[in-house]
Amino acid sequence: MATVTFEKAQxxxxxxxxxxxxxxxxxxxxxxxxxxxxxxxxxxxTTLRMLAGLEEVNSGKVFIGDRDxxxxxxxxxxxxxxxxxxxxxxxxxxxxxxxxxxxxAKVPESERKKRVADAAKIxxxxxxxxxxxxxxxxxxxxRVAMGRAIVxxxxxxxxxxxxSNLDAKMxxxxxxxxxxLQADLGVTTVYVTxxxxxxxxxxxxxxxxxxxxxxxxxxxxxxxxxxxxLFVAGFIGSPQMNLLEATSKDGKAQIGGYLVPVxxxxxxxxxxxxxxxxxxRPEAWRLVSANEGGLPVAVTVVEExxxxxxxxxxxxxxxxxxxxxxxxxxxxxxxxxxxxxVTTDPGNVHVFDTxxxxxxxx
Numbered sequence: 001m002a003t004v005t006f007e008k009a010q011x012x013x014x015x016x017x018x019x020x021x022x023x024x025x026x027x028x029x030x031x032x033x034x035x036x037x038x039x040x041x042x043x044x045x046t047t048l049r050m051l052a053g054l055e056e057v058n059s060g061k062v063f064i065g066d067r068d069x070x071x072x073x074x075x076x077x078x079x080x081x082x083x084x085x086x087x088x089x090x091x092x093x094x095x096x097x098x099x100x101x102x103x104x105a106k107v108p109e110s111e112r113k114k115r116v117a118d119a120a121k122i123x124x125x126x127x128x129x130x131x132x133x134x135x136x137x138x139x140x141x142x143r144v145a146m147g148r149a150i151v152x153x154x155x156x157x158x159x160x161x162x163x164s165n166l167d168a169k170m171x172x173x174x175x176x177x178x179x180x181l182q183a184d185l186g187v188t189t190v191y192v193t194x195x196x197x198x199x200x201x202x203x204x205x206x207x208x209x210x211x212x213x214x215x216x217x218x219x220x221x222x223x224x225x226x227x228x229x230l231f232v233a234g235f236i237g238s239p240q241m242n243l244l245e246a247t248s249k250d251g252k253a254q255i256g257g258y259l260v261p262v263x264x265x266x267x268x269x270x271x272x273x274x275x276x277x278x279x280x281r282p283e284a285w286r287l288v289s290a291n292e293g294g295l296p297v298a299v300t301v302v303e304e305x306x307x308x309x310x311x312x313x314x315x316x317x318x319x320x321x322x323x324x325x326x327x328x329x330x331x332x333x334x335x336x337x338x339x340x341x342v343t344t345d346p347g348n349v350h351v352f353d354t355x356x357x358x359x360x361x362x
Contacts, residue, residue, distance in 0.1 A: 020212055260344070295343065
């Protein structure tokens with residue numbers, strides 16, 4: 001086990017007019033599960049591949065523990081990679097696939113068998129050791145790929161979207177397995193995904209990236225409760241945060257004729273920022289009657305989920321997006337064609353500068 005440190009690590013692909021990763025600074029603790037998340041093309045896989053030695057670092061450094069591994073080949077970095085497409089040898093049995101790297105490293109056969117048996121027991125693969133990959137389900141193949149990484153006892157696991165080839169139900173089950181396995185083994189893990197739900201449910205900390213630049217590195221709950229800018233606010237959360245354009249007036253945010261109450265820390269700054277964007281999570285809205293001055297939402301779609309429901313609607317108030325999303329508890333009801341009125345409390349309102357995207361509220 002070891003820490004991982006990126007010091008202004010940059011990757012510039014030949015022929016490109018700008019770097020894929022301009023220069024990342026990131027510290028990952030010993031035994032930590034760090035998730036890199038962001039939209040396609042944001043540089044998260046490039047960052048992981050720089051750590052694994054699969055991409056050249058054009059400037060800056062990468063450390064594993066106290067070792068500078070910037071120029072070391074992958075085989076000398078003491079990492080294990082788990083790929084999106086499993087990368088299993090189809091002609092080999094599960095046991096042989098898991099033991100292959102050990103065989104290449106000339107580990108004695110008795111030690112190989114012991115390590116494979118131990119990993120198979122952890123992963124529930126003992127009864128499948130003699131099968132070929134084609135006889136396994138997608139989830140089982142991914143567990144074999146995990147087993148191949150575990151038997152090497154590496155300092156760092158590198159996982160590049162390992163669940164993206166699985167169906168929805170299997171993804172939920174497997175991400176739980178991976179998170180539990182990492183916690184049990186205590187191996188430093190860097191995990192790449194574009195799925196923010198995966199990121200939020202698995203990571204000790206999550207690094208949100210955009211255009212190769214880190215936007216925020218924080219605990220999942222902190223990312224959700226205190227996004228540092230508009231990009232993080234819109235990216236983290238499913239359904240995403242309602243982002244409403246507003247103007248500042250008397251320490252409040254005005255959307256058309258509707259005044260949104262904001263927290264005192266943000267209201268003190270509103271005078272300096274005329275164009276602002278307020279963010280409200282779907283669950284932060286509460287229903288009010290028409291004469292209480294709430295924001296009117298014309299219901300277009302209702303997603304019934306049992307314990308609660310998501311209401312999608314439109315609002316003719318200037319500054320509101322095409323869709324306003326409201327989460328209602330199972331006791332509250334709304335139907336397509338209804339008009340509901342919603343408001344929120346100052347502590348639930350996120351305030352951002354529209355031009356810079358930076359957060360204004362505490």
